[in-house]
Amino acid sequence: MKECAFTRRKPQSLLNCTMATSAPTSPTPLSNQRSFGFGDRIGLAGPGHLRALQASGFAPILAQQSVRELDRLGRTAADVMDAAKRAIAREGYTGPWGGDADHLKTVEAAQQYAQAGFTFFTIDPSDHLGAPDRVQSLPEAYADLYLGQSWETASGQYSFDEAGLKEVVSKFEGVLDHCEMMAKGIAAACAGRGFEIEVSVDEAPATTSPLDHLFVALELKRRGVSFASLAPRFVGSFQKGIDYRGDLKTFESDLQQHVDIARQVGPYKLSIHSGSDKFSIYPIIGRLCGEWLHVKTSGTSYLEALRVLCVEEKALFRELLTVAFEHFEQDRHSYELSVTDDDLAQLRQEADNPTEATFLDGVAGRQVLHVTYGSLLSNDKLSSGQTRREAVLAALERHDDLHQQYVERHLKKHLQLLESER
Structure with missing residues (x-):
């Protein structure tokens, strides 16, 4: 099995990272590779x-x-x-x-x-x-x-x-x-x-x-x-x-x-x-x-980002759950899902004290969050005055090490x- 080529560089913010001269600057066709x-x-x-x-x-x-x-x-x-x-x-x-x-x-x-x-x-x-x-x-x-x-x-x-x-x-x-x-x-x-x-x-x-x-x-x-x-x-x-x-x-x-x-x-x-x-x-x-x-x-991968928020940014995660519940019926239409009305009712009951087990590991929680990504990452304002997208990006930057660990x-x-x- 071949191993991928890396030269690990000093970590830096992804929002401010510049291209390294040795990195491949353009994608290529991968037709003959898995x-x-x-x-x-x-x-x-x-x-x-x-x-x-x-x-x-x-x-x-x-x-x-x-x-x-x-x-x-x-x-x-x-x-x-x-x-x-x-x-x-x-x-x-x-x-x-x-x-x-x-x-x-x-x-x-x-x-x-x-x-x-x-x-x-x-x-x-x-x-x-x-x-x-x-x-x-x-x-x-x-x-x-x-x-x-x-x-x-x-x-x-x-x-x-x-x-x-x-x-x-x-x-x-x-x-x-x-x-x-x-x-x-x-x-x-x-x-x-x-x-x-x-x-x-x-x-x-x-x-x-x-x-x-x-x-x-x-x-x-x-x-x-x-x-x-x-x-x-x-x-x-x-x-x-x-x-x-x-x-x-x-x-x-x-x-x-x-x-x-x-x-x-x-x-x-x-x-x-x-x-x-x-x-x-x-x-x-x-x-x-x-x-x-x-x-x-x-x-x-997006759900792993939300896992970070569930663990480290409870207030923001609870506010995002409210948005997800509001938009789920609209956002679900283009997807095949298993979520029932009873599932939604149970999730709402647990939203004040959200856990990874319910919302990031459970079927219904994952699917509700999965399909409402556009609503959760919109430019509508949260109670903090930040847009939803700004708040999520800022939180993930604060917890970058944990985010990359979860994704990896x-x-x-x-x-x-x-x-x-x-």
């Missing part, structure tokens, strides 16, 4: 991410933020890139790293990330998914390409009958058209420099079947869309901020089929979205995917489990 996305909603977790990475074989995506996160946080792609570079300078990291423009739906958004130096572009075509019965008559071009053919992988042989082919065309033709258009726009925005593309179908309402995956991958390849990774929607439940929910043997069997298709059609990496805190399946993922793996995390410990657990069976 990679791990360290999303950082606040912009201060980078040193902890890099410390967690030491002795790991993963290449880091250090600048990662989705369009949705930027909108809710009032940040720009340049802000995210600058925060990653400050962390690199502070830690003296000299290895390769990437920048992920996550969940892109428009070429205009991709252009903004490209201007900020991002090299990894995740296309989110979920708005273009069609109903399974959209196509009434199978187009002849698809029939000629796929009917009567079979594809052999290590886990079995796959073929399409007319009904099955009509269904995948119904669901994914619009997705593929959009991906093709986006890929051309991304290539134009990155003219003259390297980049890589990920295609995400994980936000579809239904699980991605092996035949779904096979059709999407074959069509992308036929249309000339070069992609480094693909994110299916796997069986089971990948909810934000908590462990996997589902049968582990069923997940392993499903993942093996996706791995084998990716090897046969590509090879390309499988990307695990909503990948944080899925501790029960990390050994399976690491063992089956091997080097052809990308894992995305984001909100879990938590993300190291992710990486170690992913590498535990290799």
Whole structure:
């Protein structure tokens, strides 16, 4: 296992850190390396991410933020890139790293990330998914390409009958058209420099079947869309901020089929979205995917920042809990969660004396805080007169050592489990 390159520098404030001349100043494509996305909603977790990475074989995506996160946080792609570079300078990291423009739906958004130096572009075509019965008559071009053919992988042989082919065309033709258009726009925005593309179908309402995956991958390849990774929607439940929910043997069997298709059609990496805190399946993922793996995390690092506030800044944390409860119903709409009305009532009862066990380790507490990040980090004023964002940043600066310790410990657990069976 390779170890990441570091030259540890004297710690300094992340808000005032300048780039070291020996640090890599730009992200690069990481297509041929197993990679791990360290999303950082606040912009201060980078040193902890890099410390967690030491002795790991993963290449880091250090600048990662989705369009949705930027909108809710009032940040720009340049802000995210600058925060990653400050962390690199502070830690003296000299290895390769990437920048992920996550969940892109428009070429205009991709252009903004490209201007900020991002090299990894995740296309989110979920708005273009069609109903399974959209196509009434199978187009002849698809029939000629796929009917009567079979594809052999290590886990079995796959073929399409007319009904099955009509269904995948119904669901994914619009997705593929959009991906093709986006890929051309991304290539134009990155003219003259390297980049890589990920295609995400994980936000579809239904699980991605092996035949779904096979059709999407074959069509992308036929249309000339070069992609480094693909994110299916796997069986089971990948909810934000908590462990996997589902049968582990069923997940392993499903993942093996996706791995084998990716090897046969590509090879390309499988990307695990909503990948944080899925501790029960990390050994399976690491063992089956091997080097052809990308894992995305984001909100879990933000929750470690809130853990610091819960431990060291009780008054501020209580005030933030009030905000979270006020905005939860609005903020939860774009997420799959388990929180019930009874859970919320219990959390409210414990809000005057909040504990890590309830709000940072419990399922309901984690999910309420996870999805209300935009509200908690807004520019609305607190009773102190500071904005919520200012108060959180100032508190984390006061407790920087503890913050980095928590982030390092938590993300190291992710990486170690992913590498535990290799």
